[in-house]
Amino acid sequence: MNVFAAIGRVFLAFLGETGRLCIFMADAVSAVLRPPIYWSLIFKQMMRIGYFSLPVVGLTAFFTGGVLALQIAIGTDRYNAGAYVPQIVAIGITRELGPVIAGLMVAGRVAAAIAAEIGTMRVTEQIDALTTLATNPIKYLVVPRLIAAVISMPILVAIADSIGVFGGFAVATQKLDFTGAIYLKNTIDFITHQDVSSGLIKAAVFGFIIALMGCYNGFHSRGGAQGVGAATTDAVVSASILILAANYVLTSVLFSK
């Protein structure tokens, strides 16, 4: 009996949380469409979300591309398929690893920062103060972050794709027996428009998830420093899980024939 009660409670709590998140999302999205639009805030957030994530995302993309090339060369020894390193690196990075790794890195960096900032504003009554100054906190805080993340992430991933492919290039030309010209030619001949654009669409969705989870958890944080800490953790964990889940769904939708 108690077991059922416990399961029921968890289930109801989950439903409640999902409902609150959906309402929050609906509020935020409808606020995107209504004026005023705070351009300078959007720009500031793009710097924080996109520009300052470049080093982290660039480095991880480089090593990911490199290790991918290495693994393919080692792993395909058995089939004599080592010649396909450029193609597999290109497809792996643009379709999956570029967006997912950038998404997870930015989730760690940005979702946490957003949740901590908005959470602190919540517990110090700054959000209430916004309201009393006739400024909608959703419009002022959430919308600029959502827009900035949705715009920044595809740009970030496009850069990450290039750096990732370059990481593969570096390993292939230094450690494997590729010449630079052949590696590049194989990559360019092979890669399609859809490989890249599917990754960029994913990136935009991941950006939305990151900003939404950061804002949502910050907005609903309760009770001082501890509450803000919990909100920060929840933001990163939930954003990461949702990114991986969304990645699966998007892959099956984008590549369904």
Add this chain to the structure above:
Amino acid sequence: MTAKVELRGVKKRFGPKVVLDGVDLTIAQGESLVVIGGSGTGKSVMIKCVLGILKPDAGQIFVDGKEVTRLSGRARDAMLRKFGMLFQGAALFDSLSVWENVAFGLIQGRGMAKAKARDIAIEKLAKVGLGPEVANLSPSELSGGMQKRVGLARAIAADPEIIFFDEPTTGLDPIMADVINDLIIATVKDVGATTLSITHDMVSARKIAGRIAMLYRGKIIWEGPTAQIDTSGNAYVDQFIHGRAEGPIKMEVRR
């Protein structure tokens, strides 16, 4: 006189804890009302209910005779433009400079040009005893009392019709407290604002209040003109204004 703000039977509870248990309170146009009451009796919760930051569980709130209890969206923003609010903890935006804090309502709420809003902000800062040199500092670089005064400048920046001051003199030295008292009196006299102040500081209360109301156990148990506070005949009020540990109000402390 017409009521500027009116609370009718406002109730608010957090879980099992009843904080407001049917508050009835009227603030007349141009009046300066002071609400006193022990720590944790729900004074801050009461003004947050009026502003719609907290939703009351029951009861109605009227501003200028119109019910505002369940307003939302633009109608609510329009209602809030009549208000200025000093939060107990100042609640300054730490991502903005001091002058941007003070000018926030002017720039975001009313679309005023930045340069003009900055001039007004500097002028309001001067009224709370802060010079132009603090204007470009960030709130975290100020002392607690200075933050409070910036919050005060922000509350009065847009010359609102109704201003709520949550403990305006707490954390200030006695001289600065009196400067703030004079400022509150001046905003009521000169601008014709209606104010509701919460305070524990009886010196300040006597000075700024036209009328005093006392909140206890979720209800207004006494209200009357400031001159009658010493002859209220109410044991709770007497104990509070004289700050006696012994009396009908039992502090929840275990010894």
